[in-house]
Amino acid sequence: MKLLHSHAGNDCGYPGVEQLNDGTIVATTYIKYRPGADKHSIVSTRFNLAEIDQPHTKPAP
Numbered sequence: 001m002k003l004l005h006s007h008a009g010n011d012c013g014y015p016g017v018e019q020l021n022d023g024t025i026v027a028t029t030y031i032k033y034r035p036g037a038d039k040h041s042i043v044s045t046r047f048n049l050a051e052i053d054q055p056h057t058k059p060a061p
Helices: 049-057
Strands: 016-019 025-031 041-047
Antiparallel strands (some): 025 041
16 A cells, blocks of 8 residues: 655655554655655654545445
């Protein structure tokens, strides 16, 4: 599962992943998330299992 897009090719770190008490999953990593001269940043993204499964459970049109 791809969480974020890196504009630095393959140098995007190894995320730390934690699950919070409410089931939210938080992934933190370093990544170059903007094109151009900007350097890498430390970023976090959060999601839950229902959000991951959602695209796969919608009925076909």
